[in-house]
Amino acid sequence: MEEALHPAAVEHLPPFITAPGQTDVLFNVMTVFVLLMIFLVGILYLRLHALPEHMAHGASKVQLQIVGALGLIALFTHNHLFWIAALLLAMIEFPDFSSPVRSMARSLEMIAGRDKVAEGQAPHGIEAESEVSAPQPGMQSPDVPQWVPLEVAPAKRDEKVERRG
Numbered sequence: 474m475e476e477a478l479h480p481a482a483v484e485h486l487p488p489f490i491t492a493p494g495q496t497d498v499l500f501n502v503m504t505v506f507v508l509l510m511i512f513l514v515g516i517l518y519l520r521l522h523a524l525p526e527h528m529a530h531g532a533s534k535v536q537l538q539i540v541g542a543l544g545l546i547a548l549f550t551h552n553h554l555f556w557i558a559a560l561l562l563a564m565i566e567f568p569d570f571s572s573p574v575r576s577m578a579r580s581l582e583m584i585a586g587r588d589k590v591a592e593g594q595a596p597h598g599i600e601a602e603s604e605v606s607a608p609q610p611g612m613q614s615p616d617v618p619q620w621v622p623l624e625v626a627p628a629k630r631d632e633k634v635e636r637r638g
Contacts, residue, residue: 522548522556529563536567 489499522544529540543559
């Protein structure tokens with residue numbers, strides 16, 4: 474059965490118009506294209522959103538956690554200011570304050586001899602009690618330091634002497 478065109482229709486129809494009862498190819502192609510574009514734009518958005526965290530991976534753990542928290546807050550609140558703050562924080566390289574302090578603490582332990590005391594050895598210049606021999610009269614060992622009590626005289630006009638004891 475041959476279907477006739479409507480009398481108001483033109484004789485030549487464009488190829489994207491389908492005849493009644495046939496599959497609309499253009500609609501199917503555009504449906505797949507739109508779904509694919511939504512998927513790709515979503516991936517691009519999430520990649521861009523995770524950019525500050527990727528940048529902060531080489532930084533310290535605390536900085537990475539702060540950047541990650543700001544990124545999550547920006548994701549759930551749709552407030553771009555948090556994302557910009559996370560991006561700027563990821564770009565900044567914080568100085569390492571803990572290494573010099575740790576080095577100073579290690580040096581002070583060495584000076585005080587606590588590093589050897591912790592290992593069971595005697596500190597530098599001081600022999601362990603079991604190794605100390607009785608001092609001979611008139612002879613002092615050059616390795617043992619001479620301890621002199623330090624007496625500090627109070628300063629003039631010092632009213633806090635009584636309170637310090």
